[in-house]
Amino acid sequence: MKTLFAGVALAALPYLTFAQQAAAPAGYWQQEVNYSIDVTLDDKQHELKGTEELQYTNNSPDQLTFIWFHLWPNAYKDNNTAFAQQQLRNGSRKFEFAKASERGYIDQLDFKVNGQSAQLAYDPQNPDMAKLILPQPLAPGAKATISTPFHVKIPTSFSRFGHVDQSYQITQWYPKPAVYDRKGWHPMPYLDQGEFYSEFGAFDVRITLPANYTVGATGVLQNPDEQQRLDKLAEATAQKKTQEDFGKDLSFPVSSSETKTLRYVQDRVHDFAWFADKRFNVLKSGVTLPSGRQVTSWVLFTNTDAEKWIKGLQDLNDALTYYSQWVGEYPYAAATAVDGALSAGAGMEYPMVTVTMPSAIIHEVGHNWFYGILGSNERDFAWMDEGVNSYIETRIAERNDPQAGQFSGLLKSTKIAGKLGVDGLPASALNQVPYQAEASRGLDQPVSGLRADKYGKLNYGLIVYMKTAALLKYLAGYLGQEPFDKAMHAYYETWQFRHPYPEDMQRVFETSTGQQLDWFFKDMLQNTYHYDAALSDMQLTDSQVKVLVRNDSPAPFAVPVSTVDAQGKILETQWTPLISTEDEQDEVQLDFRREGVAAVVVDAGYVTPQLNRRDDRMTVSGSLRRFEPIRIKPLASVERWDRATLNWFPVVGANTSDKFMLGAAFFNSPVLNKNLNYVVMPMYSINRNEVNGIAHVNVSVLPNTAFLRQIVTSLTLQRFERYFKVEPSIAFTFPKSAYNGPQHTLRVANTAVKDQDRGNETTSIQTGEYTVAGGNALQKWGAQVELNQLTSAISQETGSTQATLLRAAATYQRFYSPKKKVSVRLFGGRFLNSSSDFVMGLSGSPDYRRQTAFLDRQMISHTFTAQVHQTDDRDGAFKAFLPVYSQKWISTLNLQAELPVTRLGVFADFGATDERFQIEGRTNTQRLFYDAGLVVPVIPDIFQLYLPVAGSQYQDGLPSSRKDFTDRIRFVLRLEQLNPFRQISQLLAQ
Numbered sequence: 001m002k003t004l005f006a007g008v009a010l011a012a013l014p015y016l017t018f019a020q021q022a023a024a025p026a027g028y029w030q031q032e033v034n035y036s037i038d039v040t041l042d043d044k045q046h047e048l049k050g051t052e053e054l055q056y057t058n059n060s061p062d063q064l065t066f067i068w069f070h071l072w073p074n075a076y077k078d079n080n081t082a083f084a085q086q087q088l089r090n091g092s093r094k095f096e097f098a099k100a101s102e103r104g105y106i107d108q109l110d111f112k113v114n115g116q117s118a119q120l121a122y123d124p125q126n127p128d129m130a131k132l133i134l135p136q137p138l139a140p141g142a143k144a145t146i147s148t149p150f151h152v153k154i155p156t157s158f159s160r161f162g163h164v165d166q167s168y169q170i171t172q173w174y175p176k177p178a179v180y181d182r183k184g185w186h187p188m189p190y191l192d193q194g195e196f197y198s199e200f201g202a203f204d205v206r207i208t209l210p211a212n213y214t215v216g217a218t219g220v221l222q223n224p225d226e227q228q229r230l231d232k233l234a235e236a237t238a239q240k241k242t243q244e245d246f247g248k249d250l251s252f253p254v255s256s257s258e259t260k261t262l263r264y265v266q267d268r269v270h271d272f273a274w275f276a277d278k279r280f281n282v283l284k285s286g287v288t289l290p291s292g293r294q295v296t297s298w299v300l301f302t303n304t305d306a307e308k309w310i311k312g313l314q315d316l317n318d319a320l321t322y323y324s325q326w327v328g329e330y331p332y333a334a335a336t337a338v339d340g341a342l343s344a345g346a347g348m349e350y351p352m353v354t355v356t357m358p359s360a361i362i363h364e365v366g367h368n369w370f371y372g373i374l375g376s377n378e379r380d381f382a383w384m385d386e387g388v389n390s391y392i393e394t395r396i397a398e399r400n401d402p403q404a405g406q407f408s409g410l411l412k413s414t415k416i417a418g419k420l421g422v423d424g425l426p427a428s429a430l431n432q433v434p435y436q437a438e439a440s441r442g443l444d445q446p447v448s449g450l451r452a453d454k455y456g457k458l459n460y461g462l463i464v465y466m467k468t469a470a471l472l473k474y475l476a477g478y479l480g481q482e483p484f485d486k487a488m489h490a491y492y493e494t495w496q497f498r499h500p501y502p503e504d505m506q507r508v509f510e511t512s513t514g515q516q517l518d519w520f521f522k523d524m525l526q527n528t529y530h531y532d533a534a535l536s537d538m539q540l541t542d543s544q545v546k547v548l549v550r551n552d553s554p555a556p557f558a559v560p561v562s563t564v565d566a567q568g569k570i571l572e573t574q575w576t577p578l579i580s581t582e583d584e585q586d587e588v589q590l591d592f593r594r595e596g597v598a599a600v601v602v603d604a605g606y607v608t609p610q611l612n613r614r615d616d617r618m619t620v621s622g623s624l625r626r627f628e629p630i631r632i633k634p635l636a637s638v639e640r641w642d643r644a645t646l647n648w649f650p651v652v653g654a655n656t657s658d659k660f661m662l663g664a665a666f667f668n669s670p671v672l673n674k675n676l677n678y679v680v681m682p683m684y685s686i687n688r689n690e691v692n693g694i695a696h697v698n699v700s701v702l703p704n705t706a707f708l709r710q711i712v713t714s715l716t717l718q719r720f721e722r723y724f725k726v727e728p729s730i731a732f733t734f735p736k737s738a739y740n741g742p743q744h745t746l747r748v749a750n751t752a753v754k755d756q757d758r759g760n761e762t763t764s765i766q767t768g769e770y771t772v773a774g775g776n777a778l779q780k781w782g783a784q785v786e787l788n789q790l791t792s793a794i795s796q797e798t799g800s801t802q803a804t805l806l807r808a809a810a811t812y813q814r815f816y817s818p819k820k821k822v823s824v825r826l827f828g829g830r831f832l833n834s835s836s837d838f839v840m841g842l843s844g845s846p847d848y849r850r851q852t853a854f855l856d857r858q859m860i861s862h863t864f865t866a867q868v869h870q871t872d873d874r875d876g877a878f879k880a881f882l883p884v885y886s887q888k889w890i891s892t893l894n895l896q897a898e899l900p901v902t903r904l905g906v907f908a909d910f911g912a913t914d915e916r917f918q919i920e921g922r923t924n925t926q927r928l929f930y931d932a933g934l935v936v937p938v939i940p941d942i943f944q945l946y947l948p949v950a951g952s953q954y955q956d957g958l959p960s961s962r963k964d965f966t967d968r969i970r971f972v973l974r975l976e977q978l979n980p981f982r983q984i985s986q987l988l989a990q
Contacts, residue, residue: 075190076104082189104155164341194452219264273350328492387468659687742774880948905935
């Protein structure tokens, strides 16, 4: 086998050596790993066959008796790997139900160390991690040559490594030592959410594959004939300008019978990836860096989105230009962006090459700096890679367009922006909304201090990427852009090709700026403090406006404060110093010029991480806000300091009593959960000529404890079908983390229902309710225990009756295929003391608390009759209707399964009571009941039909006629599932 070291010794390579970079901090050391790899692609069996030789240099002060190795293809081996389990946690069943032929692994390993056989001890929990036991200890300063053959079965595309037909993404593919640094060993299983940490070194890689493949890879291509081929492909592609020129053909050409061996060489990198496809178009360009050095840029893409890829070449050049300008100069000879069938988000970066979609090129190429050159531990501190990179990416997007950002389409569409009330806002205002939505519900997580796999699926993007970028923009505003950029350059120069930790970045920034920054790197990044600053007082003189700025946050905070004219134009901006949180130091005074000032505003540019902006303005008259008309906007809006907004949405409703109802819902914020939230939904009943509807008010508190996440005090007023409901309640949600364990809710409510159609009978129910839920994409479970004290009274003369009811239910559902599941529910209810006024239902609850939207609660029709035809799937939850109502106890087992192939499902219910019931005039009495039938999911989980085909409801267990069958069809309508406020909260809790 050709050795690596002869290949890398080519003096012509235009790279610095490790010795030529900036001096390391005192006492710093890191290991070095140099690779030589030969690999052959079999594109019929989708396999790799190769040999690897690496030289491992122990620069640590410790003697090593073993080296941890990553064997990451084994992550795709079975359903027990960390990758497989994370897929389920994050909502994907694709890998769980993959065929054996679609999975992947690495085998045929035979490690030798300095020519001696070495034992590989696999981690018992993770088959993609193993200890290589060294035949002799490796002393400090010593080197070891390690070699092994290997064979890799390439999986289909579940994550970063895989293939789609004959399009190959070859990443995390070879045996690779884990990092050993000043904090110890860092072995880590492969994860989809959670990236990597690797040792720097040099690579000499030879790839053998059919001759008509085009490859993008880490390193510098050493084959002149292949370089000429790529140049010719680039010349041909450059002649095409439109999508029509490229066409839409995505078929794979037949693989050439001839093969070629491509050689790539590169030093000062910590990984090697390559991407191969026979369909690639090629474009070539380049940039000149400030030093005068030339960097070649390439994009390789299929015919899909060809015009976007043409633009993508300029994006790649912009990334090379501006990251070099704002962080530090790109050190390599080339950068490549590749179109690939990736299943791990929009793209994935590797040194000098990235697989991406065209819209994410800048971000992915930027990772050459934050991950590639500044080789931080991404698994433990993902923000140092994803977040810092996202900040620079955002700066590039905003350099010529201040409205560029995550929601730029809204801002650039004048019509849409006006309707939603976001007109005139900078991009930073909208970029913070997703984080604010999480934080306002207590669902946020700290930027730093959590491993990547501990973030919620949505939070990994909202916190690690977006919040970090926003906070760095805030820090740059506080420090000043020029000092910030100087500190970033110092960070790059000090830590390039090394392994920085957060404290290292902080130390460089503090040294460069001369400021102590614990309040940012520790208080702000490592906690979930919710920040707020406000104007507490104002004094006017002939020439000055003097204001007091108060910090209402739990940690030190600095904010920009601006004066604005009558049109809201910013006149002058000053940053406060860092405002303490101590009682006598939580305010500072700022003095502004008086001329033209109409108001003073905290954070007029929306750069601080505040959740509350409605107290950010004080007019020169001394009021917090001048009187301003409330602007009514549809759907949703963003909280702004310069206007008040009320959101609305039209609603319709109908039932057999009120008939058709038309109305509107008015609410303050469906996205950002305020301390006080409200929904008022008046609905006019044309038939009764009266107003019905719902009013709901929430007061939300977010305790700063690990035990509790949220306390919500609510009041609900509801009027339909000539009843009026009042329900105050308080709910406690815990624990604080919503992502890594069962979720618990404890709720206490007092419900009063006055029913006009029953002589103004008033029912009062005091409820204590505990629920717990857990699970993943494969299986979900939950339990609920509810204690009710029920009281009914028509008048003082008739007196009242009371009952105490205890209910408990447990549910379990499991998928037996990617889209089909079975469900089990076990219910038990018992009256601890009873009254003839209250019962439990075998086929659904009497709904004393008016929790269900029945279409015919008063049983006027013969089609939608509550209980008989519409069920709420509560209490006994029999799908068929049996007129069984118990005043003692009921226990049921409810089974349901979705059928293969068809959309239909089946159900079966079994139940028992302590009382005997006579069903429809039959002479026998029963205590045991059953039913079975079909489920028609008209709108899954919202509207379902139940077709009972057998059961106790029938005289002989089966329908006696077609009418006997059709008359017993029932349905369930879960309108609460359509509640947008509920849907948003469920989405954010992923």
